[in-house]
Amino acid sequence: MRIAVxxxxxxxxxxxxxxxxxxxxxxxxxxxxxxxxxxxxxGRESVVPRQPDRLFFETAPALLLIAALLAAAVLPLAxxxxxxxxxxxxxxxxxxxxxxxxxxxxxxxxxxGAYALIGGxxxxxxxxxxxxxxxxxxxxxxxxxxxxxxxxxxxxxTGLWNILYQPLGFVLFFIAAxxxxxxxxxxxPSAEGELAGGVTSEYTGVRLAVFRLGRLVLVITLSAxxxxxxxxxxxxxxxxxxxxxxxxxxxxxxxxxLIGHYLPRIREAxxxxxxxxxxxxxxxxxxxxxxxxxxxxx
Amino acid sequence: xxxxxxxxxVSGLRRLTAAAMAxxxxxxxxxxxxxxxxxxxxxxSAGLQIAATPRHANVxxxxxxxxxxxxDAVIVLYAQMMRPRAIFSLGASAxxxxxxxxxxxxxxxQSGLLDGVTRLRSAFSRGAFRLGVSDFDAxxxxxxxxxxxxxxPEVVQDQPGSxxxxxxxxxxxxxxxxxxxxxxxxxxxxxxxxxxxxPEIVQGEPGSxxxxxxxxxxxxxxxxxxxxxxxxxxxxxxxxxxxxxxxxxxxxxxxxPDGLPMDWIEVPFGPFFPGLPGGLLLTLTLDGDGIAKAxxxxxxxxxxxxxxxGMGAADFVEHLSASDPLAPxxxxxxxxxxxxxxxxxxxxxxILRGRIAAMERERIASHLGWLALFARQIGFGWLLRRAAxxxxxxxxADIKQVMALSPALQALIKRLQRTPLLKSRxxxxxxxxxxxxxxxPVARATGVGDDARSRDKTCSTLGFTAVSRDRGDALARLxxxxxxxxxxLALIKAAGAIVLPTPVxxxxxxGKGEAAVETPRGEARLQLTLDNGRVIxxxxxxxxxxxxxxxxxxxxxxxxxxxxxxxxxxxxxxxxVVQ
Numbered sequence: 001m002r003i004a005v006x007x008x009x010x011x012x013x014x015x016x017x018x019x020x021x022x023x024x025x026x027x028x029x030x031x032x033x034x035x036x037x038x039x040x041x042x043g044r045e046s047v048v049p050r051q052p053d054r055l056f057f058e059t060a061p062a063l064l065l066i067a068a069l070l071a072a073a074v075l076p077l078a079x080x081x082x083x084x085x086x087x088x089x090x091x092x093x094x095x096x097x098x099x100x101x102x103x104x105x106x107x108x109x110x111x112x113g114a115y116a117l118i119g120g121x122x123x124x125x126x127x128x129x130x131x132x133x134x135x136x137x138x139x140x141x142x143x144x145x146x147x148x149x150x151x152x153x154x155x156x157x158t159g160l161w162n163i164l165y166q167p168l169g170f171v172l173f174f175i176a177a178x179x180x181x182x183x184x185x186x187x188x189p190s191a192e193g194e195l196a197g198g199v200t201s202e203y204t205g206v207r208l209a210v211f212r213l214g215r216l217v218l219v220i221t222l223s224a225x226x227x228x229x230x231x232x233x234x235x236x237x238x239x240x241x242x243x244x245x246x247x248x249x250x251x252x253x254x255x256x257x258l259i260g261h262y263l264p265r266i267r268e269a270x271x272x273x274x275x276x277x278x279x280x281x282x283x284x285x286x287x288x289x290x291x292x293x294x295x296x297x298x
Numbered sequence: 299x300x301x302x303x304x305x306x307x308v309s310g311l312r313r314l315t316a317a318a319m320a321x322x323x324x325x326x327x328x329x330x331x332x333x334x335x336x337x338x339x340x341x342x343s344a345g346l347q348i349a350a351t352p353r354h355a356n357v358x359x360x361x362x363x364x365x366x367x368x369x370d371a372v373i374v375l376y377a378q379m380m381r382p383r384a385i386f387s388l389g390a391s392a393x394x395x396x397x398x399x400x401x402x403x404x405x406x407x408q409s410g411l412l413d414g415v416t417r418l419r420s421a422f423s424r425g426a427f428r429l430g431v432s433d434f435d436a437x438x439x440x441x442x443x444x445x446x447x448x449x450x451p452e453v454v455q456d457q458p459g460s461x462x463x464x465x466x467x468x469x470x471x472x473x474x475x476x477x478x479x480x481x482x483x484x485x486x487x488x489x490x491x492x493x494x495x496x497p498e499i500v501q502g503e504p505g506s507x508x509x510x511x512x513x514x515x516x517x518x519x520x521x522x523x524x525x526x527x528x529x530x531x532x533x534x535x536x537x538x539x540x541x542x543x544x545x546x547x548x549x550x551x552x553x554x555p556d557g558l559p560m561d562w563i564e565v566p567f568g569p570f571f572p573g574l575p576g577g578l579l580l581t582l583t584l585d586g587d588g589i590a591k592a593x594x595x596x597x598x599x600x601x602x603x604x605x606x607x608g609m610g611a612a613d614f615v616e617h618l619s620a621s622d623p624l625a626p627x628x629x630x631x632x633x634x635x636x637x638x639x640x641x642x643x644x645x646x647x648x649i650l651r652g653r654i655a656a657m658e659r660e661r662i663a664s665h666l667g668w669l670a671l672f673a674r675q676i677g678f679g680w681l682l683r684r685a686a687x688x689x690x691x692x693x694x695a696d697i698k699q700v701m702a703l704s705p706a707l708q709a710l711i712k713r714l715q716r717t718p719l720l721k722s723r724x725x726x727x728x729x730x731x732x733x734x735x736x737x738x739p740v741a742r743a744t745g746v747g748d749d750a751r752s753r754d755k756t757c758s759t760l761g762f763t764a765v766s767r768d769r770g771d772a773l774a775r776l777x778x779x780x781x782x783x784x785x786x787l788a789l790i791k792a793a794g795a796i797v798l799p800t801p802v803x804x805x806x807x808x809g810k811g812e813a814a815v816e817t818p819r820g821e822a823r824l825q826l827t828l829d830n831g832r833v834i835x836x837x838x839x840x841x842x843x844x845x846x847x848x849x850x851x852x853x854x855x856x857x858x859x860x861x862x863x864x865x866x867x868x869x870x871x872x873x874x875v876v877q
Binding site for chain 2: 024026027032033035036037039040042043045046047050051106108115117118121122149183184187188191192193194196197200201202204205208212260261262263264265266267268269270
């Protein structure tokens with residue numbers, strides 16, 4: 001039951017993200033659009049390219065969805081409302097997100113198409129940029145909570161949310177999260193104008209539907225992670241906890257999509273340079289500041 | 299009923315799916331969205347979403363007649379689309395053979411588009427599934443298998459075998475049956491064989507070393523001793539011959555600046571690539587994601603050429619105007635000016651001013667169209683929508699509407715100057731130095747104030763001054779176009795009215811004429827010869843013809859994304875390329 005509620009929540013969130021994405025792309029708000037689009041995709045042919053790596057090609061969309069769901073499994077939406085509460089939860093999020101890279105590389109390699117292949121490579125580069133900026137801010141969050149349990153992390157923010165306690169960590173994590181979900185301006189692996197869809201360019205029909213669903217759930221998962229780590233999770237007055245989680249997660253997702261809408265895609269070289277030369281020193285500084293604060297102001 | 303229906307009986311669930319498809323139309327546009335917009339079509343507001351790849355499209359939208367040279371590419375495009383798929387043709391009833399006939403045809407106008415989309419929806423909901431569907435096949439879809447070495451892309455042959463340079467097995471790859479086979483291997487130096495342990499042993503055929511008996515390994519002739527010396531140690535580590543040393547295999551490959559030898563692949567970008575103008579074909583040899591070699595060609599150029607039999611003067615104006623859908627007014631003006639020069643006539647000042655206003659309005663629309671295309675390439679969603687919608691509004695605006703739109707345009711320009719990441723995305727990309735072959739905004743971005751309008755008296759009286767920037771990169775080209783857009787607004791305001799160029803009656807005269815027009819892409823020149831009121835010879839010189847030749851050297855050694863940004867920043871019109 002609990003699992004079904006969480007999954008239902010994730011898919012409902014993914015649907016709303018799809019509505020917003022369609023609104024930004026077409027300029028029209030149509031609540032039914034993603035539903036029709038999904039049904040149309042299911043009715044369309046789904047072909048396998050001529051010389052695929054069949055295993056990679058078939059597995060990649062499902063793996064992307066599974067990776068996103070796995071990471072979401074440890075994120076609590078309300079006290080008691082989670083799939084599992086691992087003692088290593090915060091670390092597990094990061095571990096599960098590692099499979100996003102694997103899925104995208106497989107999707108790039110599988111179809112034996114140049115655009116997809118370059119998309120896959122690009123995401124490999126992107127991982128090098130974002131991965132440290134996922135782990136290091138989480139470290140600082142866990143330092144304050146003195147626990148890797150995601151429920152403890154939420155509880156630790158009762159007095160002051162982490163977005164105020166460690167704003168630097170929030171900014172870094174937020175940017176890195178957009179990088180993981182390859183949202184614009186970090187949509188290097190799936191760039192339309194540069195790679196005609198990149199990793200998604202050879203997927204059609206039901207496989208494309210699964211891939212897109214995986215991507216949408218990934219956006220919700222990363223928003224949920226941002227909420228749990230920095231925005232006080234379910235904490236908030238008046239409304240019930242699950243409603244606070246829902247509102248915050250959707251707000252974070254919408255912010256991510258909106259930011260990308262108003263920016264051009266970043267250059268891969270700049271992404272790497274900025275993440276390593278600026279992001280990582282800042283993340284270290286964040287850990288240091290939080291360490292000092294935890295000591296002087298527990 | 300649609301010709302590209304998917305096989306299947308029509309059941310309840312299928313009916314629902316068909317209804318969903320009718321609501322979810324994704325079009326791949328031939329020749330491209332920028333041509334559709336330049337012709338005044340608002341594809342997205344008509345309910346068609348623009349697909350990035352034929353794989354994700356279910357509607358093939360043909361805007362106007364398909365140029366003959368694009369026929370095969372359109373057939374391949376159609377074959378790549380998933381069924382159920384439909385062909386929607388605007389303004390032309392014929393599709394390139396052997397494509398099925400268009401499922402829906404309509405006039406080339408916004409109302410035709412809207413009407414067509416409605417019919418398309420009902421065609422989908424009624425006929426997306428059907429029994430007895432046959433496969434689509436065409437000669438253009440035939441493929442040929444050729445064999446190439448993964449490390450030496452210049453080695454290409456029709457038979458399987460091993461690479462003459464490194465001995466690796468050649469891998470099969472598909473090539474279009476129509477494309478002419480490569481003969482790179484012919485140019486390669488014949489290999490010679492050497493002993494990994496005794497570099498002084500060199501012979502023309504494989505064999506074993508007279509000193510130690512090891513199998514000789516191949517090496518490129520003339521690829522000197524420094525390799526043999528330099529890699530002697532490396533080879534000793536795995537002295538066995540069956541094994542392929544990476545060092546050995548990659549030593550003769552040209553290095554990209556990052557020093558990493560990688561698989562080279564030849565990838566076509568175009569002629570219907572989402573981030574490039576339709577009809578432009580870039581063939582990039584990629585070394586990883588770096589561009590090792592580039593080739594750019596226009597598949598739709600030369601349409602402005604004069605038929606051998608010549609043309610009537612009025613027909614010629616229409617012909618030249620239709621030759622470039624991205625700048626029809628400027629080419630119309632060019633034809634009119636040249637005819638008038640040949641006839642020794644000059645229209646009155648009022649008309650001249652009005653024509654300049656028409657040219658400047660087209661410049662604004664064209665630069666906005668370029669912005670939209672550029673935005674699509676660099677993934678800037680907001681700019682794509684904003685620029686595209688402004689372009690459509692400017693396209694046929696009268697003077698009052700232009701003035702009313704002016705604040706929106708100014709706001710767009712201001713916003714672009716403040717957009718984060720845009721500067722870093724374009725600064726330093728595709729840097730060029732002043733060169734006489736450069737024209738238009740591309741030239742003015744290198745600090746040269748060259749502009750055909752500064753030689754035009756009427757333009758000067760309207761207060762024209764050429765704008766220029768001096769960095770010569772994609773950012774400078776963006777800024778020049780934005781500045782020009784502002785200038786154009788001022789010029790239209792000063793001109794006071796917009797008058798489309800119409801040919802004056804030149805009568806039955808003979809003579810030669812020459813004129814130039816500063817099109818949105820730079821100065822276009824035309825020389826023509828009249829014989830008894832008939833155009834018998836026309837020589838056209840256009841900016842994109844020259845800029846196209848610059849693409850290959852500019853792109854080499856750039857990262858793929860930067861390379862594409864460079865091409866986009868040149869604002870090529872494949873249509874005006876003279877072949």
